[in-house]
Amino acid sequence: xxxxxxxxxxxxxxxxxxxxxxxxxxxxxxxxxxxxxxxxxxxxxxxxxxxxxxxxxxxxxxxxxxxxxxxxxxxxxxxxxxxxxxxxxxxxxxxxxxxxxxxxxx
Amino acid sequence: xxxxxxxxxxxxxxxxxxxxxxxxxxxxxxxxxxxxxxxxxxxxxxxxxxxxxxxxxxxxxxxxxxxxxxxxxxxxxxxxxxxxxxxxxxxxxxxxxxxxxxxxxxxxxxxxxxxxxxxxxxxxxxxxxxxxxxxxxxxxxxxxxxxxxxxxxxxxxxxxxxxxxxxxxxxxxxxxxxxxxxxxxxxxxxxxxxxxxxxxxxxxxxxxxxxxxxxxxxxxxxxxxxxxxxxxxxxxxxxxxxxxxxxxxxxxxxxxxxxxxxxxxxxxxxxxxxxxxxxxxxxxxxxxxxxxxxxxxxxxxxxxxxxxxxxxxxxxxxxxxxxxxxxxxxxxxxxxxxxxxxxxxxxxxxxxxxxxxxxxxxxxxxxxxxxxxxxxxxxxxxxxxxxxxxxxxxxxxxxxxxxxxxxxxxxxxxxxxxxxxxxxxxxxxxxxxxxxxxxxxxxxxxxxxxxxxxxxxxxxxxxxxxxxxxxxxxxxxxxxxxxxxxxxxxxxxxxxxxxxxxxxxxxxxxxxxxxxxxxxxxxxxxxxxxxxxxxxxxxxxxxxxxxxxxxxxxxxxxxxxxxxxxxxxxxxxxxxxxxxxxxxxxxxxxxxxxxxxxxxxxxxxxxxxxxxxxxxxxxxxxxxxxxxxxxxxxxxxxxxxxxxxxxxxxxxxxxxxxxxxxxxxxxxxxxxxxxxxxxxxxxxxxxxxxxxxxxxxxxxxxxxxxxxxxxxxxxxxxxxxxxxxxxxxxxxxxxxxxxxxxxxxxxxxxxxxxxxxxxxxxxxxxxxxxxxxxxxxxxxxxxxxxxxxxxxxxxxxxxxxxxxxxxxxxxxxxxxx
Numbered sequence: 001x002x003x004x005x006x007x008x009x010x011x012x013x014x015x016x017x018x019x020x021x022x023x024x025x026x027x028x029x030x031x032x033x034x035x036x037x038x039x040x041x042x043x044x045x046x047x048x049x050x051x052x053x054x055x056x057x058x059x060x061x062x063x064x065x066x067x068x069x070x071x072x073x074x075x076x077x078x079x080x081x082x083x084x085x086x087x088x089x090x091x092x093x094x095x096x097x098x099x100x101x102x103x104x105x106x
Numbered sequence: 107x108x109x110x111x112x113x114x115x116x117x118x119x120x121x122x123x124x125x126x127x128x129x130x131x132x133x134x135x136x137x138x139x140x141x142x143x144x145x146x147x148x149x150x151x152x153x154x155x156x157x158x159x160x161x162x163x164x165x166x167x168x169x170x171x172x173x174x175x176x177x178x179x180x181x182x183x184x185x186x187x188x189x190x191x192x193x194x195x196x197x198x199x200x201x202x203x204x205x206x207x208x209x210x211x212x213x214x215x216x217x218x219x220x221x222x223x224x225x226x227x228x229x230x231x232x233x234x235x236x237x238x239x240x241x242x243x244x245x246x247x248x249x250x251x252x253x254x255x256x257x258x259x260x261x262x263x264x265x266x267x268x269x270x271x272x273x274x275x276x277x278x279x280x281x282x283x284x285x286x287x288x289x290x291x292x293x294x295x296x297x298x299x300x301x302x303x304x305x306x307x308x309x310x311x312x313x314x315x316x317x318x319x320x321x322x323x324x325x326x327x328x329x330x331x332x333x334x335x336x337x338x339x340x341x342x343x344x345x346x347x348x349x350x351x352x353x354x355x356x357x358x359x360x361x362x363x364x365x366x367x368x369x370x371x372x373x374x375x376x377x378x379x380x381x382x383x384x385x386x387x388x389x390x391x392x393x394x395x396x397x398x399x400x401x402x403x404x405x406x407x408x409x410x411x412x413x414x415x416x417x418x419x420x421x422x423x424x425x426x427x428x429x430x431x432x433x434x435x436x437x438x439x440x441x442x443x444x445x446x447x448x449x450x451x452x453x454x455x456x457x458x459x460x461x462x463x464x465x466x467x468x469x470x471x472x473x474x475x476x477x478x479x480x481x482x483x484x485x486x487x488x489x490x491x492x493x494x495x496x497x498x499x500x501x502x503x504x505x506x507x508x509x510x511x512x513x514x515x516x517x518x519x520x521x522x523x524x525x526x527x528x529x530x531x532x533x534x535x536x537x538x539x540x541x542x543x544x545x546x547x548x549x550x551x552x553x554x555x556x557x558x559x560x561x562x563x564x565x566x567x568x569x570x571x572x573x574x575x576x577x578x579x580x581x582x583x584x585x586x587x588x589x590x591x592x593x594x595x596x597x598x599x600x601x602x603x604x605x606x607x608x609x610x611x612x613x614x615x616x617x618x619x620x621x622x623x624x625x626x627x628x629x630x631x632x633x634x635x636x637x638x639x640x641x642x643x644x645x646x647x648x649x650x651x652x653x654x655x656x657x658x659x660x661x662x663x664x665x666x667x668x669x670x671x672x673x674x675x676x677x678x679x680x681x682x683x684x685x686x687x688x689x690x691x692x693x694x695x696x697x698x699x700x701x702x703x704x705x706x707x708x709x710x711x712x713x714x715x716x717x718x719x720x721x722x723x724x725x726x727x728x729x730x731x732x733x734x735x736x737x738x739x740x741x742x743x744x745x746x747x748x749x750x751x752x753x754x755x756x757x758x759x760x761x762x763x764x765x766x767x768x769x770x771x772x773x774x775x776x777x778x779x780x781x782x783x784x785x786x787x788x789x790x791x792x793x794x795x796x797x798x799x800x801x802x803x804x805x806x807x808x809x810x811x812x813x814x815x816x817x818x819x820x821x822x823x824x825x826x827x828x829x830x831x832x833x834x835x836x837x838x839x840x841x842x843x844x845x846x847x848x849x850x851x852x853x854x855x856x857x858x859x860x861x862x863x864x865x866x867x868x869x870x871x872x873x874x875x876x877x878x879x880x881x882x883x884x885x886x887x888x889x890x891x892x893x894x895x896x897x898x899x900x901x902x903x904x905x906x907x908x909x910x911x912x913x914x915x916x917x918x919x920x921x922x923x
Contacts, residue, residue, distance in 0.1 A: 011914060011915040011917075012914045016909065017914065018652070018653060018909065019653070021652075023909065023913070023914035024913045025914055025916075026913045026915075026916040028917070034914060038626060038627045053669075055665075058657040058660075058661075058665060058669075060633060060634070060653070060654070062625070062629045062630060063626055063628075067629070069656065069665055070665070072630065074629075074630070106917075
């Protein structure tokens with residue numbers, strides 16, 4: 001594995017992701033959830049809640065956070081960190097927009 | 107024990123109601139009380155009619171004394187009895203229905219009548235006044251047809267009526283005789299700001315306008331002004347002032363001028379006859395605001411209970427307008443004169459105007475618009491005649507500015523002296539509230555209202571009372587603990603549901619904007635709730651918000667702990683067949699489904715299905731005739747049945763057939779929380795109907811309808827709604843009950859919790875005893891089903907929400923290295 005090179009991969013267009021929703025990327029064994037906020041920012045987290053591995057991509061997106069569908073932990077889209085009294089961090093990935101193209105960094 | 111005296115009260119408004127409260131407190135056993143009320147109802151808070159008109163409150167919210175209060179105090183209340191004669195010699199009164207009551211002491215509280223301008227056409231149908239609940243009901247009825255309303259009179263009442271009618275969707279014009287609005291309470295500058303704000307809300311204002319006539323053939327069609335302007339109108343509301351009702355007293359030979367003449371002990375010219383409220387004249391004045399009326403109530407109660415020292419003392423009263431979002435406050439005398447000075451602060455951008463009128467270094471009047479936080483502080487200094495020369499320079503900036511204290515809104519309240527008046531309506535001062543909080547361990551607004559009456563009338567001092575609770579209790583006071591829907595708003599579910607209807611909010615962004623949500627797009631608690639309320643209230647207009655649905659309702663399957671899903675097809679009434687079972691078996695094999703389970707609701711659950719397989723699974727199930735079982739929905743789930751008369755030797759009715767009918771009629775409907783039903787064919791109850799949300803027990807003579815059971819976190823047997831004779835009646839009653847719950851339940855509130863909150867009797871009354879109400883619930887349910895009964899599975903098999911079920915991209919292994 002090459003640890004130095006940053007590898008930006010185009011994964012689709014902004015239109016592919018519903019506003020206040022998420023889509024999944026399958027990267028080998030790893031599932032990555034790509035989120036789109038109300039103001040069209042995009043974020044990528046591993047699709048695993050730090051609590052009990054719930055699929056964050058299936059949660060409700062609100063104000064820069066996603067609420068896990070299994071036990072309602074609220075996870076920051078930007079940092080992957082659990083909000084409030086809960087503790088834990090989901091792995092996050094750099095993601096950026098080039099025009100309407102969504103690029104993910106692996 | 108001495109024999110009780112007889113007290114007769116004519117009128118059941120707020121003043122006599124308050125008088126009786128004081129009397130029962132001071133001398134609970136002194137009198138047998140009889141009340142004659144010309145209105146056919148109990149005592150309610152007349153000041154709050156405007157929020158009822160605008161839809162922010164319901165009539166039930168503004169009742170002061172419910173029927174129980176009268177029973178508790180042994181009061182004989184004649185509702186809808188107008189008194190037509192007082193015989194002072196015989197000491198009796200007679201009602202129009204011929205009821206005669208003898209008295210030792212009599213209290214006349216006949217209130218006032220709205221003044222009707224005697225222009226031609228004033229008696230046409232469609233011309234209303236604004237005085238009691240009947241007027242509000244009449245206005246609401248007229249508002250249903252939308253149309254145009256003209257309000258004559260730009261004073262407090264007229265403007266509140268105009269704002270309420272506008273909220274109800276009418277096109278509203280206000281006609282006012284004077285050059286600026288509310289000229290008795292506001293100076294021209296504040297009147298102008300108010301006019302601007304009302305016009306911004308779409309209310310047309312015509313000042314310096316005099317009504318010439320009201321035109322129409324059989325009912326009002328338009329109104330013509332002196333200058334020839336004609337304004338079309340389907341409704342005309344006259345709110346130009348009130349006249350004391352003194353006719354009855356005059357006929358009885360009592361002294362009456364403009365009102366019934368009373369002394370400062372509230373006694374009329376006959377010492378055994380008292381009068382109070384808007385019908386009286388005291389020192390040449392008549393009164394319309396609530397604070398002096400409540401003072402009269404206290405004085406009269408003192409005299410009736412033997413305390414002859416209490417006297418009515420004239421005090422100034424502050425005024426506020428009860429239109430949501432408009433803040434104005436005025437008190438005292440604010441006319442210009444040579445010996446007066448004024449201090450004015452204007453902030454055009456923020457829409458703030460503040461004016462203080464000083465005489466001899468004392469505040470004698472104030473008008474505040476936009477920011478009214480310092481109103482009570484100014485008013486307190488006005489009443490105490492405080493010399494303000496020391497702080498004159500910074501006075502207008504308010505209390506917080508004095509001494510440079512931090513700009514904390516509660517600091518102003520903290521700095522108020524103990525004898526500062528907080529609640530003007532009820533004359534409650536700060537010290538009375540804080541000591542009640544401490545002494546009685548009060549923890550919330552309702553407690554304070556119950557114990558001190560503060561903020562229990564017009565409610566405009568609610569914010570101050572809450573701040574006092576905060577100051578007194580510190581962190582122990584959490585106003586939003588029970589009330590707020592979530593941290594995005596301070597409003598409760600009840601408030602939000604009411605306001606969605608009242609303001610006709612039809613999208614989630616509209617709700618968040620209008621109700622001032624604190625977050626940009628809500629949270630996982632409020633969004634699904636709002637989505638449900640909108641689906642329920644506007645079934646034909648609202649477009650379901652996919653992203654505000656919990657994942658189960660978005661993909662129409664139940665998420666499991668490992669991220670796979672379970673699928674439950676509908677089996678009507680729990681009946682199935684070999685064909686259906688074979689189709690299920692084939693699906694299980696084809697998709698390698700790891701677990702198959704029979705559920706508690708008599709359905710078959712296939713567990714462990716991968717999300718991407720869902721559409722294909724549904725496609726195969728659909729071919730076999732299955733639709734979604736909605737086992738994931740906050741909506742109708744299952745109707746469990748027993749075999750009834752088809753097979754069972756004890757069965758009394760066709761419970762299976764009835765269960766299937768109910769399920770086929772009600773499937774697809776969304777409800778506040780899941781709704782599980784059952785039909786048992788006899789009282790042996792094999793379908794366990796008596797722990798369901800709604801259950802039917804068949805008996806020989808017909809059907810018992812049960813509801814509000816629970817068998818989850820709570821265990822609770824059902825309550826009986828009532829019994830009916832036919833399957834058709836079961837359908838109508840059950841559907842009406844479900845609709846009532848749909849319309850009133852809070853999101854995630856199961857039917858048993860809702861029923862506890864609303865009261866079983868109220869539900870029985872509306873569903874069993876009121877055929878009109880039942881029918882209207884039924885019809886609204888039927889209407890909403892037109893839009894709800896679409897099988898979500900077949901929709902998705904045809905490609906709806908396709909993106910949900912496939913990854914956005916699958917990266918090649920080399921890209922991931």
